[in-house]
Amino acid sequence: MAAMVGVRRAWKQRMAAWQRRWGTEVGLFLRQPLALIGLALIGVFGLMALAHPVLMATVWNRARFDPIVGYDASQTPHPHPPTPQHLLGTDGFGRDVLSQLLVGTRVSFGVGLIAAAVAVLLSVLLGGTAGYFGGWADAALMGVADVFVLMPPPVVLLIFGLLLRLNWPMVALSYGVLSGLGAQAVVVKSHTLVLRNRSFIEAARLAGGGHFHILRKHILPGLMPLLAAHAVFTVVGAVLTESLLSFFSRTTYYLSWGSMIWMGQQSFRWFTLEGQWHVILPPAFALMGFCSAFYLVGRALDEVFNPRLRRV
């Protein structure tokens, strides 16, 4: 009667089940060409971000290639079009555009990832608590969320920027707080509410599980797909907002794609196509590519986890 299931064999089966489950989801994700393009682009940007310190330490002369204070006196006038030495030329201050582009990638990753982490954490804390416990907690926390819903992060950050110049971790943090406590918290709350009213939660309570057990084993895993999608879209929003702020010079004097575009639009006229295209196009395309990459991954995640979109 008693089926002896040896521990080792059980582990194998557990892994197989896990693989079957994640296998189908990963399979659905990878089956979408757009997801692959997105992942590949993110990979390229990742390499770019890693390349900068390596190049600075090995090939590039610090005085000539520093993204902020570098100056190449051997090539004038600046901005100078691409040469074998400066593959993307130099900007109006004589700084290497490629070096700037690579540093900008690092800033974009930093802004995006910090904002996403903060937003996800706060939306789970606020929305999860409100949805799970309900009652007064719900009323009070959703009151907070309602206030934040009314504040679109780019606009609020521009106003912040008029008062004081922000550094990029501040931009990331504020964007994360604003979007995490606003719309995302509301969505997480409604999703938590759906989960907590399913009868497997009642079964878990009957098993003797307390709030911590239910939140950890049932609510949080159920929220994960939603949070992944939120995180990805927060990256896009935060990076665009940071570029907007630094384009308008509302940030401190660090280098990002936004400030590069601002440099570029001084030496390039869109309507007459006069001037140096190589200063403005690289950061512009980089920004577009970076945001599209995360957007594509987000769409693909949505396709996998949102059953109404799933095409079998």
Next chain:
Amino acid sequence: MRDEILVDIQHLSKLYPVETGFFTRTNLFVHAVSDLNLQIYRGESVGLVGESGCGKTTTGKLLVRLIDPTEGKIAFHAEDGVVDVATLRGKALKRFRRNVQMIFQDPYESLNPRMTIYDTVAEPLDVQGIGTLPEREERVAELLETVGLTPASSFMFRYPHELSGGQRQRVAIARALVVEPTFVVADEPTSMLDVSVRTGVMQLMQELADKLGVTYLYITHDLAVARYMCQRIAVMYLGKMVELAETEELLHHPQHPYTRALLSAVPVPDPTYKRKPMEIKGGISKPINPPPRCRFYERCPIADDFCRDNDHPPLEDKGGNHFVACYKV
């Protein structure tokens, strides 16, 4: 066997306030269960029958303390003494959970789609800290075989979506039984299942009752199911128990007008059968602040002014363990 009380329910009530607004205090209440009295004996199966919205499921959830009662006592006679379910807290409540379990109506809702069958069935063991990992695995495998999911090893590490409805409900039964409870509330466990697998699940539950000595409160709206599963049947109407008797006695000699109407609505497998006209009129009335008279007054064919002017009749013994709550019978 019949003389040992397992669950003794005294004056059990559950009122839900009607939401009227955020700041206004409501004095409207839905009387989901009101003043329910019932003794369940060790080893028997009691059926709880009634139409939708009459408070069957609320009663079941009160008994396993998924919701807190507004009033009343539920004395549960555990092996280590009597506890009042209504006031259990903390450690005592957690221990009580090992004695009492529930099987839910919808096996598509009651299993977490992100957990394997093993994780679902072993969850009570995990939470209660029973056994080591290999012991739990063996216990779960054994139980899966008991509920007919053989071979257990091919089911243990599957996900609910890989199983059929009947198999899922067997998993839910295994989860309820894994802590070896003495009392199980089964909330329409077969109503969401395909007719072809219903009897299988019912037979399984009977076998388990015989083998493990489980006492059931079997909630259903289907009298045929209640007849198959239960020794006694309690009929509920709008939060009140209106009749309670041994199964065959109730089915052959129904006394309360509502029970009679319920039985006359049971389909008869004979196309030429001419149905007697329905005795009762109207639909189920609202249980929000019901007036102090018989709850069945509006629909009753035999009610008179006495029924209107007096409170809901108490459950009276009509002899032979047959209890009826009606002034007119």
